[in-house]
Amino acid sequence: MGKSKSNRFKRPQFTGVGLPVRHEEEEEEEEEEEPTCPAQELLEKLQSPSPDVRELACASISRAVQQSLSIPNFLHRDAVKRLGPLLLDGSLAVRETAAGALRNLSACGGPEVCEDMVKKDILTPLTSLLRECCAGLEASSLSTTAQKHPVEDVANEAVNLLWNLCESSCQALSVFNKAGLLDVVFQCLETHTHNVELALSAAHCLHTVTEDNPELLCSINVAALATLENILGLSSPDMSHYHLRTLAAGTMWNLKSSLSAARQAHTLSAVAATLSQCLALDTGVLIPQLREAEKARYALGVAAPSVDTGSQRVGGGTDMVAMEEEEEEGAGHKRNGKRPVKDDFSDLLPRDKGELRDALALLAAQQTSLEIIVNMCCSDDPSDDEWEASSSDDSEAGPDTLCDGLSGLMSPLCLSADVHAVLVNHSIPEKVLKKTQFPCREAMEVCQQNPAWKCLLKKMQQVQNRALTCLHNILCAMDVESLGGAQALQGAAQHLSSLVFSAPEIPKEEEFLEAVTSAMRSLLQTIASTNLPQCMSPQQLMSLSEAAMCCEVVSVRVNALAILGITGSTLAKEKGTADTLQMIGNALLQVASKDPNLVVNGEALDALLDVFSDGFEAEKAARNIQLLSALKTLQPIFKSKIRKEGRGKYSPEQLCVLHNIKVNLRRFIGYMETVMKT
Template identity: 75%
Template sequence: MGKSKSNRFRRPQFNSAGLPAGPVRDQEEDQTLEEDQDQEEDCPAVELLEKLQSPSADVREFACASISRVVQQSQTIPGFLQRDVVKRLGPMLLDSSLAVRETAAGALRNLSACGGHEVCEDMVKKDIMTPLTSLLRECCAGFLTDQKNTVEDVANEAVNLLWNLCESSSQALSVFNKAGLLDVVLQCLETHTHNVELAIAAAHCLHAVTEDNPELLCSINAAALATLENLLQSSSPGMAHSHLRTLAAGAMWNLKSSLPAARQAHALSAVVATLSQCLALDAGVLIPKLREEEEADYASGAASADAGSQAVEGAEDTVEMEEEEAVEDEGEKGAGRKTNKNQTVKDNDFTDLLPRDMGKLRDALALLAAQQTSLEIIVNMCCSDDPSDDEWEEASSSDESEAGPDALCDGLSGLMSPLCLSAEVHAALVNHNIPEKARLHTLYPSAQEDPVSLQRSHGGVPAESILEMPDKKRVQYRALTCLHNILSVMDVEALGGAEALQATAQHLSSLVFSGPEIPKEEEFLEAITSAMRSLLQTIASKNIPQCMSPQQLMSLSEAATRCNVVSVRVNALAILGITWQHAG
């Protein structure tokens, strides 16, 4: 991984809960997904697509919901594409039924997320942006009507679809610009006071479309900037709102060139302060606390449910006795109750007391998503425009097999030169202690801190859904890359001096060598070797003694040679070259 553009990050597809922003699964759908997979042959694409033409809104809704589930299995997508699923679902976005609109948008959202870039490009070529644009505008017009809540549910699916398309397709981004969809996204963003999920989807979309989009920058006005500034200054509690503010900070950073000169310093301060506040949250403390609260909520809910069941049984026994004794005032004693023993007593339905959601898990994942996003934004703040991804790949992969360490390191000398960082950004990062916060987040979490442990023993969400969520491991990887860029752009004094650099070197070495063997995860190796390379170069340039032993260097080199990621091997060779030159 290179220092600059190759260390930029595109947004992760996660919503306010930390759940994947692509596939849409409610609890009932998750429970039936396995059954749907088994019945896949009984529900072919042709049958579901035919149901979209039904005069019954319920049938059309069922068809859209079924397609939404089925396309989560990537092997089914080609069959739907061959039968023009996009052109058939497109009109459903403007169906007379809001429920059909919502499920159609959800099906297209899943198709875009599970199908990848090529499917997104194909969807745009088949003109899905036209009905989607109309739907989004109608949704915004409906925010002030009596159906506001339902319309916002539709908008949430539509904005997630828009986000996926603009992230994957330059043509979709062009349509976004020309259709003036920025105003629509900002309107959705302003729902944050009562609908944080929709606001986060809009913030993700805004964060994506404002990156490297000069055409859009020309249309940014004072109202748009004010919306973002208000978000950064908001003090709404909760992890979801912290994630929202982080995304707003990322969008504000992307729009920095649109800011009037007089407001740039204030905006920069607000952006870095937001990121700093997010990184200051200690997931190692908060996540175990959330787990304890989740377990307590479950225990309380289970106890209440038991009490409710006993009350129901008692009420049924009373009804039965009343019937047997033919009590004359049955109407008074049995008011509101069902007399059939096999039916639930209406006035004592305690099912709502069961813990149906996983609020604490959602909070934990929102926290980690916010911290991951914060680190990615800082990575981009410390990036210059060159070399590009293509240049890095060309420099790192061409003739690699034929070049020795000296030749390769000489060829990389230009790529390893210090990056540029403005004095204002440098000062803001130092004032908010960002280097140290990034270093702290490189610590690997214990098993107790892993959000997967927040899964309740009674179930509710499939294990595979939880394993797909961002965990603190990913935060660690981003923190390492963030540290790599910080080390590349800051001077020794700003980093804490020689002692601090040596301590950081020991810390990075411990991450690699503390276990019985070097970790094999490619993303970890890419991030850790990039950070070590930058650190060792900084240490060498100041003639500070480094603490890696020859045995460690050999072990790292051997691990790198087994890695399929070219940049890992390049980093290892560069580390050897730096150490060799410094020793000489």
């Protein structure tokens, strides 16, 4: 996709609707006679007897569907069914551009479009195409020439389409398993010695299809594992190979349960070493160096001519920035970092952007590394926005059975001894903490000065956000000594505080807020459990809370409330803190009574119970804010909201936590009534 086809024809420039400029007047005349839809016209050209016309139509569709508003026009006219047969067209160029158009449609349309494509049986021609590509790859491997076989470009588009579908559709994943496509993708992966672009596409696909897919594990053979281990052992300094190695490491982690005990230890060490080496790369130094190398190459006139991007998913440079803005994933990303629409565009850049491709590969490799570490530190517990349940004995639970069988979900994150050891031995916690820093000023300036490089700004921010999420999981899963002891924790606390409070205003970007408040919450909890002094002043605490309460993301508000609760419960043990506790108590009561989300109401009440559960200062503050009266007023409202809203809007795990808070609130009111009488 997007390759030069000078041996056949030179692709013309495109108008806004993807039609050749030289035909613009002719098309306008036709529209005057009988107005037609550009989508319909392009789809009709797919039936042309001329391969060049079919290829041009596919390329134009590929460009058009990059604009999400145009996608329904194509879907309503059976674009998938019309493009599908062209995957097996007699012309390799048509196959490539048809696969590219479908790839763009799946990537820009998102999960719903992918599901629709699977329902329309796009996987049948795609599977046939992939098998034919592999036959071509086998023939190419026997050739004595070093040239890349044309079928590899077709395979690259096909594998990317398969990757998109399997990431978004369970049905596609099921077809992948049953059709035996694993061998096909591994064959594409083995091209890494001469075609890293195709190998990267295959590695992405493998990383996706091997996650949470036990049905596939029995298909993994010794040769496949040897291929992955060979890639892990690559020593090339090329950034694309770093990215390839991290994806292979993620696949090996996904396959760990299929390995023998003897092989697991070796593999785990190789995975950790790969991730550690990738995170050790300093983007603040490398990105400016890459940009300088590009400028020097241009000054010497060495740059290759610009390549047409007619069939590319994203047309490079500023178009990439626009697409990234449209595809912004929001703050609610999963723990494993999977996104509904992928944002790796490095294989779609023109060939004269080699240094920019390297920079993108570097950042993608580091983001992937961090996401793998997140999973390594994760058990199957719910994320923090589902909370850990307060304890309550079975006698208080009553007839409600929501909590039955959920005790395992409420346990803390934990690491096996082997995982714990390799993370510590390879200094993963320290390297993750370093990646939580704001992007280097020099690297930011380099990217801001060149339109084509501006796409890296968001990538650098995403690496920071993933590092913060990763730090949160590490803090939840490791003990204090493994994290470097009390001094290291206090240093980390000061660092996180500087991220939030160094600017005149607290950053409002939702994904950053979610990641940084999660990390702060975990760190403050760890500090509190070791009786270390807290790192935030009351003024900072309240300003963070106020900023978080304005955020629409529920987990950000929940994290801020938990931070208030943790800090308040620590302050309650100190003398002269009643005024601060009073301020915290009023803030929590305000949220408990007025926030529209029941989960947030519950977290505010839970934090109140933590802050005012014990101590002279807490008792004094509770009297001043008339806490008992306020809680008695809130109690029936909270119970009513659980009964009316709970089952329809919240998960069983969340309802279990809400039920526990309801029980603990009743107990706490009884305790407060006794205290206030004395």
